[in-house]
Amino acid sequence: MPTATHNHWGLKALFYTRIIWVLLHLFLLGYEYKAQDWSWYVLLLSCLIVGAIPQLIWIRTAQKSSWVYPVTELILSGLFLIIGSYAIGGYFPYLAIPAMCAAATTHSVRLRIPLWIWFSIVPAIAMAIVLPLSSFNISIIEGFFFFALGFGIWKFLDTQRKMQQLLDENERQRQVLEQYAKQVETITLLEERNRLARELHDTVGHTLTSVIMGLDAVSYLITDASEEAVVSINQLRVVSRKGLDEMRKQIHHIAPEREGETLSAQLRRIATDFAVHTDTSIEFEADETDIAVPLPVTMSLVRCLQESLTNAKRHGGATQIHISLTVLPELLTLTIHDNGCGMEEIHYGFGLSVMQERIEAYQGELLVRSNKNSGTTVLCKLPLKNRKGGQS
Incomplete structure (x- = not known):
C-alpha cells in the first residue's frame, strides 16, 4: 500500500475502530457470557490474542500491500467466531469489523474474491454448529455484507490515491512547463536584444558616420559661404559626433558581451x-x-x-x-x-x-x-x- 494511502484518515479510522470492536467483545464476554469454569478464561484469552495478532501484523505490513494481514484476519477471526459461538451456545457476532478491515486492506483481485467467499461462509458454519436450521437469522450475511462495505472503502481510498497521483503529476508538469516558458522567454528576449543591437550598430552607426564624413567634406568645400554657415556646420558636426557616441554607449548597454557571468x-x-x-x-x-x-x-x-x-x-x-x-x-x-x-x-x-x-x-x-x-x-x-x- 502506498504511504499516502496508509496514512489516509479512512484507514486510520478503521484501525482504531477494530481496536474498539475487540475491547467491546472482551467486555461482552466478561459480563454477558460469564461462566464458572476454565473455558471462560480460555475464551477471554482467545479474544485478546485474536484481537492483538492481526492488529500487530497490520501495523508491520501496512506499507507493503501485503496479503498477510487479510489472510491472518480471516483465519483467526473465523476460528474465534466458530469457537466462541460453540462455547456460549449461540451465535457470537464478531466477524463484521474484521471482515471490513480485511477488505479495505486487500489490493489484489485474485486474493479479494476467495477472501470474500470465506468471510461469507464462516458465519454459516458457525450457525450450523450452534443453531438449528430454522433458527438461522440475518447475522448469516454478516461476513458478506461487511466485506462488501470494506471493498467500497478500499475503492474510495484507491480512487483518492489515483487522483492525488494525477494532481501531483500535473503539478510537476506545470512546473516543468513554467520553467520551460521562462527559459524560452529569456532566450527570446536575449536573441531579440542581440539582433536589435546588431541592426543599430550596422544601420544607425553607418548613417551617422556618413553624415559626419559628409559634413567634414562640406566644411572644406565651402569657400564663399559666410562665417555663420561654417559655424552652423561645425555645430552640426559636434552634435552628430555626440549622437554617435551616445548611440554606441546605448548599444553597449543593450548587448553586453558577458553580463559578468561565465x-x-x-x-x-x-x-x-x-x-x-x-x-x-x-x-x-x-x-x-x-x-x-x-x-x-x-x-x-x-x-x-x-x-x-x-x-x-x-x-x-x-x-x-x-x-x-x-x-x-x-x-x-x-x-x-x-x-x-x-x-x-x-x-x-x-x-x-x-x-x-x-x-x-x-x-x-x-x-x-x-x-x-x-x-x-x-x-x-x-x-x-x-x-x-x-x-x-
Missing part, C-alpha cells in the same frame, strides 16, 4: 533553477577556465541544456541528471545524462531539430544516445577555433 556559471545557474522548480537531483561538473566563449556559442549551449533538461523531465520522467562541461582551447563539450525511461528509437521532434540546427550552424555536432529503461545521453560539441570571443 559560461559555466550560466549553465550551473540554469541547472540549479531547474532542479529547484522540478524536484530533480542534478549534478553539475565543469572545467574551471577563463577561456573566451563567443556569445552565439554560449547561447547555443544554453539552449541545448535547457531543451535537454526539459525533455529529460517531461518525456523521460528523470529524477537524476548529470551535466558535464568540458572546455578546451578549441572545443566545447556539453554532456547531459539522465536516468529517465529512455527510448528504443530516437525521434527528432521540434525541440531536438532546432537544437541540432543551432549546433550545426556553428560547425558543431549533436549526438543523442538512448536505450529503453537506461536513460538518455545528449552530447553537444562546438568548436572554438577561428572565432572571436567578443562582439564587434
